[in-house]
Amino acid sequence: xxxxxxxxxxxxxxxxxxxxxxxxxxxxxxxxxxxxxxxxxxxxxxxxxxxxxxxxxxxxxxxxxxxxxxxxxxxxxxxxxxxxxxxxxxxxxxxxxxxxxxxxxxxxxxxxxxxxxxxxxxxxxxxxxxxxxxxxxxxxxxxxxxxxxxxxxxxxxxxxxxxxxxxxxxxxxxxxxxxxxxxxxxxxxxxxxxxxxxxxxxxxxxxxxxxxxxxxxxxxxxxxxxxxxxxxxxxx
Amino acid sequence: xxxxxxxxxxxxxxxxxxxxxxxxxxxxxxxxxxxxxxxxxxxxxxxxxxxxxxxxxxxxxxxxxxxxxxxxxxxxxxxxxxxxxxxxxxxxxxxxxxxxxxxxxxxxxxxxxxxxxxxxxxxxxxxxxxxxxxxxxxxxxxxxxxxxxxxxxxxxxxxxxxxxxxxxxxxxxxxxxxxxxxxxxxxxxxxxxxxxxxxxxxxxxxxxxxxxxxxxxxxxxxxxxxxxxxxxxxxxxxxxxxxxxxxxxxxxxxxxxxxxxxxxxxxxxxxxxxxxxxxxxxxxxxxxxxxxxxxxxxxxxxxxxxxxxxxxxxxxxxxxxxxx
Amino acid sequence: xxxxxxxxxxxxxxxxxxxxxxxxxxxxxxxxxxxxxxxxxxxxxxxxxxxxxxxxxxxxxxxxxxxxxxxxxxxxxxxxxxxxxxxxxxxxxxxxxxxxxxxxxxxxxxxxxxxxxxxxxxxxxxxxxxxxxxxxxxxxxxxxxxxxxxxxxxxxxxxxxxxxxxxxxxxxxxxxxxxxxxxxxxxxxxxxxxxxxxxxxxxxxxxxxxxxxxxxxxxxxxxxxxxxxxxxxxxxxxxxxxxxxxxxxxxxxxxxxxxxxxxxxxxxxxxxxxxxxxxxxxxxxxxxx
Numbered sequence: 001x002x003x004x005x006x007x008x009x010x011x012x013x014x015x016x017x018x019x020x021x022x023x024x025x026x027x028x029x030x031x032x033x034x035x036x037x038x039x040x041x042x043x044x045x046x047x048x049x050x051x052x053x054x055x056x057x058x059x060x061x062x063x064x065x066x067x068x069x070x071x072x073x074x075x076x077x078x079x080x081x082x083x084x085x086x087x088x089x090x091x092x093x094x095x096x097x098x099x100x101x102x103x104x105x106x107x108x109x110x111x112x113x114x115x116x117x118x119x120x121x122x123x124x125x126x127x128x129x130x131x132x133x134x135x136x137x138x139x140x141x142x143x144x145x146x147x148x149x150x151x152x153x154x155x156x157x158x159x160x161x162x163x164x165x166x167x168x169x170x171x172x173x174x175x176x177x178x179x180x181x182x183x184x185x186x187x188x189x190x191x192x193x194x195x196x197x198x199x200x201x202x203x204x205x206x207x208x209x210x211x212x213x214x215x216x217x218x219x220x221x222x223x224x225x226x227x228x229x230x231x232x233x234x235x236x
Numbered sequence: 237x238x239x240x241x242x243x244x245x246x247x248x249x250x251x252x253x254x255x256x257x258x259x260x261x262x263x264x265x266x267x268x269x270x271x272x273x274x275x276x277x278x279x280x281x282x283x284x285x286x287x288x289x290x291x292x293x294x295x296x297x298x299x300x301x302x303x304x305x306x307x308x309x310x311x312x313x314x315x316x317x318x319x320x321x322x323x324x325x326x327x328x329x330x331x332x333x334x335x336x337x338x339x340x341x342x343x344x345x346x347x348x349x350x351x352x353x354x355x356x357x358x359x360x361x362x363x364x365x366x367x368x369x370x371x372x373x374x375x376x377x378x379x380x381x382x383x384x385x386x387x388x389x390x391x392x393x394x395x396x397x398x399x400x401x402x403x404x405x406x407x408x409x410x411x412x413x414x415x416x417x418x419x420x421x422x423x424x425x426x427x428x429x430x431x432x433x434x435x436x437x438x439x440x441x442x443x444x445x446x447x448x449x450x451x452x453x454x455x456x457x458x459x460x461x462x463x464x465x466x467x468x469x470x471x472x473x474x475x476x477x478x479x480x481x482x483x484x485x486x487x488x489x490x491x492x493x494x495x496x497x498x499x500x501x502x503x504x505x506x507x508x509x510x511x512x513x514x515x516x517x518x519x520x521x522x523x524x525x526x527x528x529x530x531x532x533x534x535x536x537x538x539x540x541x542x543x544x545x546x547x548x549x550x551x552x553x554x555x556x557x558x559x560x
Numbered sequence: 561x562x563x564x565x566x567x568x569x570x571x572x573x574x575x576x577x578x579x580x581x582x583x584x585x586x587x588x589x590x591x592x593x594x595x596x597x598x599x600x601x602x603x604x605x606x607x608x609x610x611x612x613x614x615x616x617x618x619x620x621x622x623x624x625x626x627x628x629x630x631x632x633x634x635x636x637x638x639x640x641x642x643x644x645x646x647x648x649x650x651x652x653x654x655x656x657x658x659x660x661x662x663x664x665x666x667x668x669x670x671x672x673x674x675x676x677x678x679x680x681x682x683x684x685x686x687x688x689x690x691x692x693x694x695x696x697x698x699x700x701x702x703x704x705x706x707x708x709x710x711x712x713x714x715x716x717x718x719x720x721x722x723x724x725x726x727x728x729x730x731x732x733x734x735x736x737x738x739x740x741x742x743x744x745x746x747x748x749x750x751x752x753x754x755x756x757x758x759x760x761x762x763x764x765x766x767x768x769x770x771x772x773x774x775x776x777x778x779x780x781x782x783x784x785x786x787x788x789x790x791x792x793x794x795x796x797x798x799x800x801x802x803x804x805x806x807x808x809x810x811x812x813x814x815x816x817x818x819x820x821x822x823x824x825x826x827x828x829x830x831x832x833x834x835x836x837x838x839x840x841x842x843x844x845x846x847x848x849x
Contacts, residue, residue: 535646
């Protein structure tokens with residue numbers, strides 16, 4: 001059974017229609033990337049999955065329909081969303097941010113273990129655990145946002161432009177950890193990215209979105225090797 | 237003003253003039269107070285409805301106008317009609333001065349500041365160092381005006397209550413006409429522009445600071461004149477009549493009557509004058525409970541007030557007449 | 561000197577009450593950016609409930625606890641039923657709703673209990689315990705206030721629910737993304753604020769006597785306290801409360817006389833709003849054009 005299936009997603013902000021019928025699917029344990037230019041509708045797609053924008057169409061998570069369900073309920077199904085801009089609780093400490101990621105969980109002992117594991121992935125967060133999250137650097141806040149999502153022990157992670165504003169070396173480090181988490185913990189990931197090169201390196205599958213429609217799909221390998229596609233759609 | 241609106245106004249004016257001869261003296265007195273409230277509500281509406289500045293303390297300006305009149309009449313023997321321009325000028329000044337620091341305060345904060353003014357005013361009026369002017373807790377009693385000899389010399393006897401009614405009516409009509417003129421013109425449009433899109437108005441060259449302070453001043457002046465008229469009509473001022481609840485009554489009046497509407501001031505005045513009379517028979521607390529319930533009801537269901545409802549009803553009737 | 565000390569201590573006692581009410585105001589402001597003009601009347605209504613219970617024979621402290629519980633529920637209900645529909649409405653609409661709530665609570669109380677002044681019991685002994693500097697009730701009020709404030713602090717700082725409440729107030733969208741039901745967090749915040757207000761009401765009633773209009777002045781001082789401390793800063797509100805209490809008493813006794821005490825609050829409020837709207841400890845808000 002596919003982990004996530006979206007069929008004919010349509011969404012609008014007020015009178016402006018942004019998604020004109022997006023369809024895609026994801027198998028469990030895979031990393032899929034949504035590529036496209038600014039304003040193509042990638043962020044809106046993620047928000048639609050989380051019930052943050054009014055949508056029409058069908059969304060199924062592990063077979064169950066979730067279209068139109070409240071964000072808080074979708075989270076409880078095991079979907080963690082790392083929003084663009086990171087969504088850090090800037091006035092709370094680093095550790096408080098992380099603990100909030102586990103808010104819906106009841107297994108106290110496992111939460112403590114996960115906290116340790118997350119500090120293992122990102123030692124710099126452990127150094128700054130008592131510090132106010134708003135004072136962390138951009139890269140550190142991105143690590144914090146990813147870690148907070150991991151604290152949910154999600155089945156699916158949605159990441160909105162995780163490379164935004166980060167130096168290439170930092171992005172490489174971050175994506176390396178994402179790959180590691182995916183392989184060792186079987187966390188599926190849906191990554192929205194403008195940085196197509198790095199995203200295709202990380203992902204197994206890719207969808208290309210243009211003005212609210214899927215125009216191309218395939219494995220990351222195929223798309224990376226297709227020169228024509230790369231040049232006309234991805235600009236490199 | 238369209239021909240039809242003019243006709244409606246003329247009819248209403250005629251009815252208003254005929255009123256004292258159709259009802260008892262006490263009823264006439266009640267309508268005099270309704271006129272006073274209408275002017276006060278028009279003042280508050282100018283500030284809150286048209287200019288978007290919230291005031292929870294307009295009772296203070298009403299009180300200042302009332303005390304101006306009372307002190308001038310009681311201590312200096314000034315005739316009642318001559319106190320009106322003084323009350324107007326004083327309140328215009330005080331309002332403008334209050335409006336200057338208030339410029340920096342938006343929405344909630346201005347509401348807070350005016351709330352503080354409304355709550356603390358009675359204690360200021362009772363301050364014993366000012367007692368020789370304000371009469372302290374006991375307040376000031378003034379004499380009921382006599383109708384000018386002109387009328388009895390013509391063989392047209394009108395009594396004091398009727399004269400007070402006509403006097404108040406005349407002043408009220410004048411104030412309403414002036415307001416209508418103001419709102420139609422450049423300043424009126426600037427007021428509304430500031431309310432709706434403050435930054436855009438500024439960017440277009442409207443001197444928002446001046447307009448806002450002026451609006452505060454004019455609004456205070458209207459409510460102050462109303463206070464003066466009220467003092468003349470009741471012939472008594474005392475600190476406890478001007479407590480915080482007076483400011484609330486005004487707020488109730490403009491919400492029920494209709495924000496940003498001149499006719500709304502009239503509907504609101506009738507509401508706040510006559511509803512307590514009916515509700516009082518149930519219990520002393522009943523009028524306020526009714527005000528509260530109506531306030532919430534109107535915010536949820538009829539945010540444009542009675543004036544808005546009337547406008548919509550008229551629009552529907554006109555459409556029906558045009559498309560039978 | 562003695563008289564001065566007495567005024568300062570009495571000021572701390574009433575200051576604690578102002579601090580509690582100011583804290584309630586700040587809690588609601590932090591979560592919703594709204595000023596609850598009806599906070600005083602909610603506290604007053606709860607105090608009348610306490611009076612009813614005590615009059616019916618219940619001993620003081622059980623009545624106290626029951627009233628706090630009742631106030632909590634009242635706060636939750638008010639948020640869900642009356643405030644939720646206008647959460648995103650224009651400022652004027654929200655202010656009008658708060659004022660309506662104020663007058664409904666005031667008039668319903670007057671209707672049920674009449675406007676005659678009643679005495680409200682104090683759980684503390686009547687003989688002065690601290691010599692001539694402070695009555696037992698004043699000392700007790702300070703004590704109760706501190707206990708409540710500490711309990712609230714511990715709740716917010718050390719419990720997961722408190723953390724969730726803070727998160728929901730600061731960043732509702734991110735809070736949803738970690739599964740927090742933001743709507744219910746707001747209701748919880750209102751409940752807590754109402755409960756704290758009830759404590760303030762029950763502490764002040766023995767001093768000013770029970771009457772439907774008793775909280776008007778107290779609310780004004782609480783506003784002044786919240787503004788002085790910074791309307792989005794709970795610790796500031798507490799500090800502001802004690803400061804305003806002491807100022808009110810000292811100025812009232814030695815400088816301007818008792819009648820103008822409320823005017824002190826007025827001057828403070830307008831002064832802070834005009835000179836430093838973010839108060840001593842608040843954050844300066846920058847409006848983006």
